[in-house]
Amino acid sequence: MLSGPFATQLLADLGAEIVKIERPDRGDITRSVGPEIGDSGLTAYFASLNRGKRSVELDMSIEDGAAALEALVETADVLVENYRPGTMEKWGLGYEDLRRVNEDLVYCSISGFLEGPYRDLPAFDMVVQALGGSMSITGQADGPPARPGIPIGDICAGMYAVIGITTALYADEGQYIDVPMFEGLVSWLTERAGRTFVTEEPYPRQGTVHPSLAPYRAFETADGWFAVAIGSEDTWQGFCEAIDRPDLADDKRFARNDDRVANRDALAAELVPILERRTNEEWFDLFREHGIPGAPVQDTVEVFEDEHLRESGTLEDLTIDGVELPFPVCPIDFSAAGTRSGHEPPQLGEHSEDVLGEVLPEDALLRVLEGE
Known part of the structure; x- marks a missing residue:
């Protein structure tokens, strides 16, 4: 078929x-x-x-x-x-x-x-x-x-x-x-198989959240959803600067990726209200300007435009x-x-x-x- x-x-x-x-x-x-x-x-x-x-x-x-x-x-x-x-x-x-x-x-x-x-x-x-x-x-x-x-x-x-x-x-x-x-x-x-072999546990179902990286998920914005993909410490530093929250990079709860994963809920509590303040287009422009990986979640009409x-x-x-x-x-x-x-x-x-x-x-x- x-x-x-x-x-x-x-x-x-x-x-x-x-x-x-x-x-x-x-x-x-x-x-x-x-x-x-x-x-x-x-x-x-x-x-x-x-x-x-x-x-x-x-x-x-x-x-x-x-x-x-x-x-x-x-x-x-x-x-x-x-x-x-x-x-x-x-x-x-x-x-x-x-x-x-x-x-x-x-x-x-x-x-x-x-x-x-x-x-x-x-x-x-x-x-x-x-x-x-x-x-x-x-x-x-x-x-x-x-x-x-x-x-x-x-x-x-x-x-x-x-x-x-x-x-x-x-x-x-x-x-x-x-x-x-x-x-x-x-x-x-x-990698999902590799994680399973090591942990001897089923790979978790977590929506857009990544079980080993943070912040790595979709956030609601003023007019849609925006995917943020922070995969390194340098990118985390740049992300904090881009969203005008350099203090988050100095917060011990979020200093390293393992810390951010362990304190995922606290990190989300900080980021959710920030991402809600701007539109997808504004965030996309900002992320591209600073070289931060992230993009709006486009539907199947938007993607072909x-x-x-x-x-x-x-x-x-x-x-x-x-x-x-x-x-x-x-x-x-x-x-x-x-x-x-x-x-x-x-x-x-x-x-x-x-x-x-x-x-x-x-x-x-x-x-x-x-x-x-």
């Missing part, structure tokens, strides 16, 4: 030609997940993950459809599939089947879990976030666990898929790559049915290459005849098209 499309969208941004195989009549499930973009017949969900791809309707569960996929695989570099384990094998389109068609094929499966007790468990982002620890450490300290606002389980697997695919292509040999959501997300625990994103070239304007969509594209800046983006997402089956016509004889092409 998201991992495979995200991976192939990133590859498309990096210059790959992507042929998206979709179920006849229904297509990708996200084509029906609203909201729709104007009267285009395209949803925002689908458009955000499928720009610049070519759509082919193909029923791979039947003989003609499977044969058509094999014909496409003959000249393909990579196949990415995002089904439950065993689905492609059931259709005779597993790695061992297709390597006989193209021994140089890089075959990437994105699934919920590697081999083990969970291998066949249905895996949505929510499931792997629950099992993988990220939900347990997200949310307020006195509240229930929360799902992070971004589907990090899906995106994590998609990014690992791209890393695996590009590595395999660099090795210049066909091979099978199995990319899991669950194990990938567990690997993202990094951010002048920095526009000037950095990260946004690519796309207009669909009169609706302007400044989609973010691959943010990697290459000195000797450019990224490919800005293309419209395809209508269902828009390229079926063109793409399949390149690899199938006319009679086989007619059977496949008529079977749709």
